[in-house]
Amino acid sequence: MGVGAAAGFAGWKWVTTRPEGGDLGQPLRRTLEFNEKLAKSYFNETRVAPTFPREMAREPRLTGEEGLPAGFDPLTWRLEVVGAGDARTVTLEDIKRLPRVNMTTEHKCIEGWSEIVNWTGARLSDFAAAYKLGTRDGTSPDVRDRPRDLVRYVGLETPDGGYYVGMDMPSALHPQTLLCYEMGGRPLSMEHGAPLRLVTTVKYGLKSIKRIGRITFTDERPRDFWAEQGYDWYAGL
Ligand SMILES: Nc1nc2c(c(=O)[nH]1)N[C@H]1C(S)=C(S)[C@@H](COP(=O)(O)O)O[C@H]1N2
Ligand SMILES: [Mo]
Numbered sequence: 318m319g320v321g322a323a324a325g326f327a328g329w330k331w332v333t334t335r336p337e338g339g340d341l342g343q344p345l346r347r348t349l350e351f352n353e354k355l356a357k358s359y360f361n362e363t364r365v366a367p368t369f370p371r372e373m374a375r376e377p378r379l380t381g382e383e384g385l386p387a388g389f390d391p392l393t394w395r396l397e398v399v400g401a402g403d404a405r406t407v408t409l410e411d412i413k414r415l416p417r418v419n420m421t422t423e424h425k426c427i428e429g430w431s432e433i434v435n436w437t438g439a440r441l442s443d444f445a446a447a448y449k450l451g452t453r454d455g456t457s458p459d460v461r462d463r464p465r466d467l468v469r470y471v472g473l474e475t476p477d478g479g480y481y482v483g484m485d486m487p488s489a490l491h492p493q494t495l496l497c498y499e500m501g502g503r504p505l506s507m508e509h510g511a512p513l514r515l516v517t518t519v520k521y522g523l524k525s526i527k528r529i530g531r532i533t534f535t536d537e538r539p540r541d542f543w544a545e546q547g548y549d550w551y552a553g554l
Contacts, residue, residue: 365492365493366422366423366493367422368421368422369421369422371435373421374435375434376432376501376509377434377509378430379508379509380426380428380522381480381527382508383479383480384474384476384528385479385480385507385508385527386479389476389507391507391512394409394530396529397531398448398531399531399534400450400533401450401453401454401468405448409512412439412444412496412498413439413498415439415443415447417438418437418440419435420518421435422436422493422518426523427521427548427552435501436497436500437497437500437502438496438516440492440494441490441495442460444496445458450534452467458486458490464487467490468534468535468536469486470484470485470534471539472533472539473515473529473531473533474529474531475526475530476528478530480528481539481541481542482539482541482542483540483544485551488517488519488553491517493517494516495517497516498512498513509527510528511528512528513529514527514528520554521552523542523548523552
């Protein structure tokens with residue numbers, strides 16, 4: 318352990334003293350690109366992350382307040398949906414009518430902490446199926462049998478556009494990717510993303526956008542807040 322830690326530290330020093338490529342040290346940049354390939358090759362839509370007994374769940378520490386200005390009213394909130402057909406809006410009640418999924422999973426921040434959290438919400442895949450989103454021809458998505466019909470990405474942003482994430486479609490339709498409205502059995506608090514946030518086990522926490530205002534199904538790779546700061550766009554686990 319000690320040797321490993323020392324080597325890790327030496328490695329870290331080496332990484333941080335290399336010439337820059339963009340905002341990141343060159344070796345770090347290469348590692349991120351390698352991780353992206355690795356994550357993609359490992360990923361398939363049926364690989365499910367471990368779940369934990371509910372008693373192990375905690376409230377995760379608050380991280381990231383981008384796109385969460387004060388003065389927001391969750392009661393007048395609507396989710397704007399942009400897909401194959403016309404744009405439309407959906408209410409929280411509409412989302413709560415979809416099958417309710419409860420999961421206790423690990424929430425992992427790229428900054429190095431993780432927490433086991435209990436989440437409740439609707440699968441993004443059920444949402445897409447119910448509203449016929451995510452395919453070019455306006456039918457319900459079917460990852461397994463008709464993967465070619467799917468559009469390539471989902472983009473999500475806060476109502477003010479201050480935080481935004483992009484996700485590949487297979488990850489968006491993963492069974493543990495939820496449009497989440499409760500944490501620990503209670504409605505989401507404002508800081509954790511009320512009234513609706515994303516939660517996914519297949520990405521680092523930075524993709525789990527709080528306070529979703531707009532969701533777009535698209536073939537164009539959506540912009541992504543942290544990717545613009547130099548993190549790997551895919552951010553897969
Ligand atoms: N709107 C918004 N969502 C966000 C962020 C943010 O800054 N703004 N930060 C992300 C990051 S980096 C993490 S780790 C998780 C943390 O979620 P939590 O604050 O509920 O623990 O939210 C993600 N979602
Ligand atoms: Mo994070």
